[in-house]
Amino acid sequence: MAKRILIYTNHFYPEQFKINEIVEWLSLEDYEIRVVTGIPNYPSGRFHNGFGFKSIFRTNYRDNVIVNRLPLIPRGSGNYFMLSLNFISYFLSALIFTIYLLFKKRYDFIFVHHTSPFLIAIHPILYSFFYKKTKNYLWDLDIWPESLQAIGILKSSFLETIILKSINYIYSYYDKIMISSNELKNIIKERYDGEIIYFPNWAEECIEKNIYYEDLNIDLPIDKFMVMYTGNIGEAQNFNDLINTIKELKNEKLLWIFLGGGRYKKEFQSNLKKNNLSKLCIFKNQVRVDEVPSYAKYANFMFLSLKKNSVFEKTIPAKLQTYLALKKPVIGVLQGAGAKIIKHSKCGIVEEDGDYINLAHKIRKLLKLSNEEIKLMGENGRKFYENNFSQAIRKDQLLNLFR
Numbered sequence: 184m185a186k187r188i189l190i191y192t193n194h195f196y197p198e199q200f201k202i203n204e205i206v207e208w209l210s211l212e213d214y215e216i217r218v219v220t221g222i223p224n225y226p227s228g229r230f231h232n233g234f235g236f237k238s239i240f241r242t243n244y245r246d247n248v249i250v251n252r253l254p255l256i257p258r259g260s261g262n263y264f265m266l267s268l269n270f271i272s273y274f275l276s277a278l279i280f281t282i283y284l285l286f287k288k289r290y291d292f293i294f295v296h297h298t299s300p301f302l303i304a305i306h307p308i309l310y311s312f313f314y315k316k317t318k319n320y321l322w323d324l325d326i327w328p329e330s331l332q333a334i335g336i337l338k339s340s341f342l343e344t345i346i347l348k349s350i351n352y353i354y355s356y357y358d359k360i361m362i363s364s365n366e367l368k369n370i371i372k373e374r375y376d377g378e379i380i381y382f383p384n385w386a387e388e389c390i391e392k393n394i395y396y397e398d399l400n401i402d403l404p405i406d407k408f409m410v411m412y413t414g415n416i417g418e419a420q421n422f423n424d425l426i427n428t429i430k431e432l433k434n435e436k437l438l439w440i441f442l443g444g445g446r447y448k449k450e451f452q453s454n455l456k457k458n459n460l461s462k463l464c465i466f467k468n469q470v471r472v473d474e475v476p477s478y479a480k481y482a483n484f485m486f487l488s489l490k491k492n493s494v495f496e497k498t499i500p501a502k503l504q505t506y507l508a509l510k511k512p513v514i515g516v517l518q519g520a521g522a523k524i525i526k527h528s529k530c531g532i533v534e535e536d537g538d539y540i541n542l543a544h545k546i547r548k549l550l551k552l553s554n555e556e557i558k559l560m561g562e563n564g565r566k567f568y569e570n571n572f573s574q575a576i577r578k579d580q581l582l583n584l585f586r
Contacts, residue, residue: 218251219277301327397477401477406436416445479511485509487500503524508568
């Protein structure tokens with residue numbers, strides 16, 4: 184009889200998260216899969232087209248995959264009040280649905296795709312009270328309370344203690360915890376005695392294959408050196424300090440492309456305008472992941488940054504794997520695990536001290552490189568990706584967990 188897998192996730196297709204590939208991989212094997220998720224509303228804060236309260240509950244996603252989309256309040260503008268309503272409404276919906284599942288089929292495995300908030304990891308505990316033989320796996324992509332401290336949300340030591348004790352309790356119900364960076368192991372070991380598995384991110388198949396759409400109306404100039412960023416524009420990216428770099432390089436034939444959205448996009452655009460730098464930057468809304476290669480082919484370098492923080496030093500930003508797979512050289516403002524990859528693979532440059540004026544000096548040197556030198560950096564990154572992060576490696580690793 185086919186083994187049964189129950190998956191809890193805050194996000195699922197058409198939202199663009201790695202859990203989509205995980206479900207796809209598992210669906211090709213002899214498993215019965217149920218995905219518990221919410222109505223898609225990330226990152227716009229509004230329900231995606233074709234989805235709403237009429238789409239809740241059950242959908243046959245594949246022959247062996249059922250998707251249950253539970254009611255929730257959408258994220259809206261992304262302020263703390265709306266996010267709280269979003270988190271709490273989904274938590275309560277998932278809690279009620281978990282109680283319902285107790286009277287349905289028994290599952291052999293529960294897999295939790297943990298992106299913030301940590302509430303998503305609580306529901307398997309309730310299930311475990313009744314079905315103790317079920318194996319619980321947690322892919323922990325947002326380490327609490329450290330990530331909350333890193334972006335300035337958590338400042339109370341009392342709340343920190345409460346959250347930490349809660350996390351320790353929740354961890355104890357999991358048979359395996361998967362982490363995206365080896366540098367996070369020491370943090371997890373302090374609060375968990377079970378098996379810790381290194382399970383880093385990868386790039387989507389369309390990224391790995393570098394598929395271009397010639398009919399896309401991209402409308403980007405081709406006569407300038409371009410630095411491109413893709414993804415969320417949030418507090419963790421520290422883009423307001425990047426303004427110093429853009430200002431320092433304003434007389435160079437250089438254009439900055441920001442592809443995506445986020446809570447701090449408007450603030451960043453406003454600060455660029457105040458500094459008379461808007462003409463040096465082009466903003467595009469988030470595009471489908473399969474469209475990213477078509478945009479990235481215009482870029483000379485891809486950019487990523489993270490605030491200087493002890494927990495961010497231990498993480499590998501998922502977009503780094505994307506950039507490597509795209510065979511594009513990287514400009515990084517980060518420390519620790521991500522910086523080591525860029526330096527070790529020789530795929531670009533790193534500013535580890537968060538000195539954005541010094542970053543400008545480094546970029547100025549890049550402007551003088553030949554096309555062959557830039558191409559070699561991209562090829563170095565792709566080679567490192569294939570040896571360490573490819574879908575084939577991750578798929579085999581994942582399937583072995585459920586055998």
